[in-house]
Amino acid sequence: MAIVLNQDHRFEEVVPPFEPSEAMDEALRCYYCYDAPCIKACPTGINIPVFIRQIANHDVKAAARTIMDANILGATCARICPTEALCEGGCVRKEDSRPVSIGRLQRVAMDHAMTSDYLPLPDIGVHGQGRVAVVGAGPAGLGAATALTRMGYVVEVFEEKPEGGGLDTYGIVSYREPLSVSLWEVDLVHKLGTTFHFGTRIGRDIEWEGLRAQFDAVIIAVGLGRVPKMGILGEDLAGVWDALDLVEATKTMALDDIDIGRQVAVIGAGNTAVDAATCAKRLGAEEVTIVYRRDQTAMSAYQYEYEFAKQDGVSYKWWTVPVQVLGNHRVQGLRCARTQVVAGADKNSREADLQLLPGSEFVLPVDTVIRAIGQTKPSALWDEIGAETRNHRVVVDDETFSTSLSGVYAIGDCLGRGGEATVVAAVADGKKVAWAVHQQLTRTNERSV
Amino acid sequence: MADLSIDFAGIKSPNPFWLASGPLTNTGYQVSKAFDEGWGGAVWKTIGDPVINVSARLASIDYGGRRMMGLNNIELISDRPLDDNLREIAEVKRRFPHHAVIVSMMFESNPQIWAEMVKRVQDTGADGIELNFGCPHGMSERGMGSIIGQVPEYAQTITRYAADGSSLPVIVKLTPNVTDVRPPGKAAIQGGADALSLINTINSVMGVDIDSWMPIPQIDGRGSHGGYCGPAVKPIALHMLSSLYNDRAVRVPLCGIGGIETWRDAVEFLLLGAGAVQVCTAAMHYGFRIINDLTQGLNDYLDQRGIAQVNQIVGKAAMRVGDWNDLRLSYSYQLVANIHADQCIGCNLCYVACEDGAHQCIDRIPGQKAPVVREADCVGCNLCSLVCPVPDCIEMVPVEHAVSETWRQRQERLTSFS
Incomplete structure (x- = not known):
C-alpha cells in the first residue's frame, strides 16, 4: 500500500530553498578548513568543505555524491538536522561572522540530486560476502543497509509499515520535510541493491528463528514505539491523540478528514509536542496550548522549534500538569493542576522533583488533547527474542552494537539511550554496525575456509 | 582640505x-x-x-x-x-x-x-x-x-x-x-x-x-x-x-x-x-x-x-623598491610567524599551507584550537599569514641578528678576503 502524498498548501515546506545566487554567495563564505571542525561535528562525517567547494565550482551533482557517500539520508538531514548543535556549531565562521549555512547548502545539492538521474556512489573500498537482515527501514536501518549493500553483502530489510523511511516518512511534519524526500531516499537504497519487504512484521509474518537461520547477521533497528499513556482518567475518550498518530495522519490522509477540533492542548514539551502543536494550528485549530509541567528552560525542544511554534500562535502553559481528561463521549475539557519544584530543588533542571500546588486545579476548555510525552521502548521485543536487557534496555557492545545473541545487533533509537535521538546519529549507528558486521563475517569466513 | x-x-x-x-x-x-x-x-x-x-x-x-x-x-x-x-x-x-x-x-x-x-x-x-x-x-x-x-x-x-x-x-x-x-x-x-x-x-x-x-x-x-x-x-x-x-x-x-x-x-x-x-x-x-x-x-x-x-x-x-641583491639576507634579518591563539578560529589553513606549501614548521597541538609555529624552523616566508582569514591573527615578527648583510655586501666581503 503506497502512501498518498499530501500536497496541501497548509503543509508546504517552511524553509525555502536557496536561490542559485544565494547558494553561491553562501558557498563562497566557506573557508575550506583543513581537518574541518564541521566534519568532526557531523556524526556521519560528511566532507562538508569538499561538498561546499563543489557547489562553489558549479559541480552540484558531485556535491550530492560527496554527501551521499557519507550519509545516504543527506536530503533528510539537510532539512531536519539540528545543525546549530552539529556542523554549523563547529563552523569556524561563527567566530568571525556567522556560521556557513551548511544545512541549506546540503539541501541545494540534494534537491539537485533528487531531480537528476540516479548517481552511482563511489566504491566503498571494502568488500565482503554474506547475507544480512535488517529489521526496520528507518534511518538506522537504511544507514546499515546502505553501507552493507555497498560492501557487497546481500541485504534484505524487513519493515512493518507499508513504506520505508521510519520516522522520516511517518513522523516528521511535511512542512519540515516533504514526504517525497524520505520516499526518494528509500528508493535510492533500493536502487543501490537492497531488497525491501514492506508490511512484514517479525513474529507475525516471519519467524524470528527462521530469520536468524537464513541470514549470517541480523540488525535490529525498529526504533521506538508509540507515545505512552499519561495514566490519567479519561484519556481513552475520542479526541485524545497520540502525537505521532496525528503527524502520521497528516501525511497519509486528506487533511480535511482529520478532526482536530477548535481548542487543543498538547501535553509535553519536546520536538514532537511542538510538531503536534503546529500541525494542529495548520489543521485549523483556533487555540493550541502546550502544557508542560516545567518551564521553557527545561523543555527539550530545540530553541528554533520553540520559536517556530510561537510564531504559529501556539501558547505555552508552564508549571502545569494534566490530571484528568473531562467529557462523556469525547473530550470536553482538561483538568490541570499547577506544579512547583520541591523545596531546595533547581527549578531549571529537567530532573528536579515536582509537587502539585494544593488547590491549584483548573479546567482548560479544550476539545482535543494530544499527548507527546516521549515514546515507549520496545522491551517486549527483547524478551521475545531473548536478548539480554538492563532496565528494559537491550544490552549492546559500545563498539560493535552486538547483543547477547550471536550474530544479532541492535542500533538506533530502539536502544533507548535517551538524550538526543537524531536521524544523523541513527545513520551513523548504521554505518558503524555495518563495519562491525563486516569484520565479524570476514573472521567467520576466514575460519570456514 | x-x-x-x-x-x-x-x-x-x-x-x-x-x-x-x-x-x-x-x-x-x-x-x-x-x-x-x-x-x-x-x-x-x-x-x-x-x-x-x-x-x-x-x-x-x-x-x-x-x-x-x-x-x-x-x-x-x-x-x-x-x-x-x-x-x-x-x-x-x-x-x-x-x-x-x-x-x-x-x-x-x-x-x-x-x-x-x-x-x-x-x-x-x-x-x-x-x-x-x-x-x-x-x-x-x-x-x-x-x-x-x-x-x-x-x-x-x-x-x-x-x-x-x-x-x-x-x-x-x-x-x-x-x-x-x-x-x-x-x-x-x-x-x-x-x-x-x-x-x-x-x-x-x-x-x-x-x-x-x-x-x-x-x-x-x-x-x-x-x-x-x-x-x-x-x-x-x-x-x-x-x-x-x-x-x-x-x-x-x-x-x-x-x-x-x-x-x-x-x-x-x-x-x-x-x-x-x-x-x-x-x-x-x-x-x-x-x-x-x-x-x-x-x-x-x-x-x-x-x-x-x-x-x-x-x-x-x-x-x-630595488634590487634583490640589496635585501638583507635571512641570517641577518628574519621574520618569524607568531599565531595569536586568542584570535585563532581553528581553520588550520596555516597548518596545511605550511605543511604542503612551505617549510613544515607549524604544529597542531592535540586538544588545542590554535596551531603553534616551531620558531626555529620558520623561514618567515609569510604564507601562513597570507592564507589566514583573520586579519592580524598571524603576526610576522622581525628578528634582528648580529650582522647586517645583503647579498651584495656578502659578495664584497668574500671577494675582499681573497
Missing part, C-alpha cells in the same frame, strides 16, 4: 585622477559627464584612421564571487570619424577649460601624417597628446600600437614625428608586453617625450568554454589575443612604474595606469612615482561615480597625515 591639483608635464588638472583612453572616453558626452562628476582629466579614446570593430569585444575573469577581477578587450581605436572626434574635443575643452583633456593618437609611421594630425589636435585646445604605443591587438598587426612600443628605435622615431610638430606636452603610453620597460621608455624620451604613461594592456587569451571548446570571447567561432587589464594587473604596473621612476636616465613625469579601483590603489601608484593616475576598468565596471570615493579618500588620507599637496607623496616609497 588637501590640495589635490597637479601640474603634470605642464598639464594642469584639479585632481590626479584621469580617465584612461578607452571606451569611457569615446565621446564628448561621456567626457563631459565624467568632468561634471568630478574627474580631473580624460585621455580621449585613441583617434586615427577610423576602424571597423568586431563583436563581442570584451571578456572578464571573476574570482570568489566578484566580477571582473581581470578584463580583456579586443576593441580597436576610435571607430568614429576624425572630424567628429576633433570637434567634440574642442567643445569639451571650451566647456571645461580647467580640466585636462589629452588626446590619444595612433597613426601610420609617416611623418607628414603625424605633423598634420598633431596640428589639428593642437587646434582643438587640448592640453596634451598621448601616443598609443601599447595596444597589443589588431592595430599591432597593422604596424601600430604595441609593435611600436616593443621596439625602442620605432618608439623613438614615431615620438619624434609627433614631438617635432607639437607645442603640447607629449606623453608616450608604454606597452607592458616587453621583458624590460625601461629601453622603450628611454627611447621615447630621446625622441622628445615630455612624459610617460604605463601600463597599457597585457596580451592575453581570456579562456576557453569547456563545453563548446570555443575561445572566450568568440566571434562566430574564432577568438584572438586581447589586452588584459583590471585589478589583477596592478602588481605588474607597479613594478614597471617603479623600475622607470628609479632609473636615473628617466627624468620625465610618469602617469600610472593599471588596475586602479580605489583611492588606496592610487596612493600606491603615487608613492611609487606616478604624478597622475589613469583609471579605466573600475569606471567601466561601476561608472564615473567612483570618482567621489577616489577624491574624498585621497583627500582624507592626506589630511590625516597633515600633507598639504598631493605631489608631496609622489615617489616617496620608490627608493625602497
Whole structure:
C-alpha cells in the first residue's frame, strides 16, 4: 500500500530553498578548513568543505555524491538536522561572522540530486560476502543497509509499515520535510541493491528463528514505539491523540478528514509536542496550548522549534500538569493542576522533583488533547527474542552494537539511550554496525575456509 | 582640505585622477559627464584612421564571487570619424577649460601624417597628446600600437614625428608586453617625450568554454589575443612604474595606469612615482561615480597625515623598491610567524599551507584550537599569514641578528678576503 502524498498548501515546506545566487554567495563564505571542525561535528562525517567547494565550482551533482557517500539520508538531514548543535556549531565562521549555512547548502545539492538521474556512489573500498537482515527501514536501518549493500553483502530489510523511511516518512511534519524526500531516499537504497519487504512484521509474518537461520547477521533497528499513556482518567475518550498518530495522519490522509477540533492542548514539551502543536494550528485549530509541567528552560525542544511554534500562535502553559481528561463521549475539557519544584530543588533542571500546588486545579476548555510525552521502548521485543536487557534496555557492545545473541545487533533509537535521538546519529549507528558486521563475517569466513 | 591639483608635464588638472583612453572616453558626452562628476582629466579614446570593430569585444575573469577581477578587450581605436572626434574635443575643452583633456593618437609611421594630425589636435585646445604605443591587438598587426612600443628605435622615431610638430606636452603610453620597460621608455624620451604613461594592456587569451571548446570571447567561432587589464594587473604596473621612476636616465613625469579601483590603489601608484593616475576598468565596471570615493579618500588620507599637496607623496616609497641583491639576507634579518591563539578560529589553513606549501614548521597541538609555529624552523616566508582569514591573527615578527648583510655586501666581503 503506497502512501498518498499530501500536497496541501497548509503543509508546504517552511524553509525555502536557496536561490542559485544565494547558494553561491553562501558557498563562497566557506573557508575550506583543513581537518574541518564541521566534519568532526557531523556524526556521519560528511566532507562538508569538499561538498561546499563543489557547489562553489558549479559541480552540484558531485556535491550530492560527496554527501551521499557519507550519509545516504543527506536530503533528510539537510532539512531536519539540528545543525546549530552539529556542523554549523563547529563552523569556524561563527567566530568571525556567522556560521556557513551548511544545512541549506546540503539541501541545494540534494534537491539537485533528487531531480537528476540516479548517481552511482563511489566504491566503498571494502568488500565482503554474506547475507544480512535488517529489521526496520528507518534511518538506522537504511544507514546499515546502505553501507552493507555497498560492501557487497546481500541485504534484505524487513519493515512493518507499508513504506520505508521510519520516522522520516511517518513522523516528521511535511512542512519540515516533504514526504517525497524520505520516499526518494528509500528508493535510492533500493536502487543501490537492497531488497525491501514492506508490511512484514517479525513474529507475525516471519519467524524470528527462521530469520536468524537464513541470514549470517541480523540488525535490529525498529526504533521506538508509540507515545505512552499519561495514566490519567479519561484519556481513552475520542479526541485524545497520540502525537505521532496525528503527524502520521497528516501525511497519509486528506487533511480535511482529520478532526482536530477548535481548542487543543498538547501535553509535553519536546520536538514532537511542538510538531503536534503546529500541525494542529495548520489543521485549523483556533487555540493550541502546550502544557508542560516545567518551564521553557527545561523543555527539550530545540530553541528554533520553540520559536517556530510561537510564531504559529501556539501558547505555552508552564508549571502545569494534566490530571484528568473531562467529557462523556469525547473530550470536553482538561483538568490541570499547577506544579512547583520541591523545596531546595533547581527549578531549571529537567530532573528536579515536582509537587502539585494544593488547590491549584483548573479546567482548560479544550476539545482535543494530544499527548507527546516521549515514546515507549520496545522491551517486549527483547524478551521475545531473548536478548539480554538492563532496565528494559537491550544490552549492546559500545563498539560493535552486538547483543547477547550471536550474530544479532541492535542500533538506533530502539536502544533507548535517551538524550538526543537524531536521524544523523541513527545513520551513523548504521554505518558503524555495518563495519562491525563486516569484520565479524570476514573472521567467520576466514575460519570456514 | 588637501590640495589635490597637479601640474603634470605642464598639464594642469584639479585632481590626479584621469580617465584612461578607452571606451569611457569615446565621446564628448561621456567626457563631459565624467568632468561634471568630478574627474580631473580624460585621455580621449585613441583617434586615427577610423576602424571597423568586431563583436563581442570584451571578456572578464571573476574570482570568489566578484566580477571582473581581470578584463580583456579586443576593441580597436576610435571607430568614429576624425572630424567628429576633433570637434567634440574642442567643445569639451571650451566647456571645461580647467580640466585636462589629452588626446590619444595612433597613426601610420609617416611623418607628414603625424605633423598634420598633431596640428589639428593642437587646434582643438587640448592640453596634451598621448601616443598609443601599447595596444597589443589588431592595430599591432597593422604596424601600430604595441609593435611600436616593443621596439625602442620605432618608439623613438614615431615620438619624434609627433614631438617635432607639437607645442603640447607629449606623453608616450608604454606597452607592458616587453621583458624590460625601461629601453622603450628611454627611447621615447630621446625622441622628445615630455612624459610617460604605463601600463597599457597585457596580451592575453581570456579562456576557453569547456563545453563548446570555443575561445572566450568568440566571434562566430574564432577568438584572438586581447589586452588584459583590471585589478589583477596592478602588481605588474607597479613594478614597471617603479623600475622607470628609479632609473636615473628617466627624468620625465610618469602617469600610472593599471588596475586602479580605489583611492588606496592610487596612493600606491603615487608613492611609487606616478604624478597622475589613469583609471579605466573600475569606471567601466561601476561608472564615473567612483570618482567621489577616489577624491574624498585621497583627500582624507592626506589630511590625516597633515600633507598639504598631493605631489608631496609622489615617489616617496620608490627608493625602497630595488634590487634583490640589496635585501638583507635571512641570517641577518628574519621574520618569524607568531599565531595569536586568542584570535585563532581553528581553520588550520596555516597548518596545511605550511605543511604542503612551505617549510613544515607549524604544529597542531592535540586538544588545542590554535596551531603553534616551531620558531626555529620558520623561514618567515609569510604564507601562513597570507592564507589566514583573520586579519592580524598571524603576526610576522622581525628578528634582528648580529650582522647586517645583503647579498651584495656578502659578495664584497668574500671577494675582499681573497
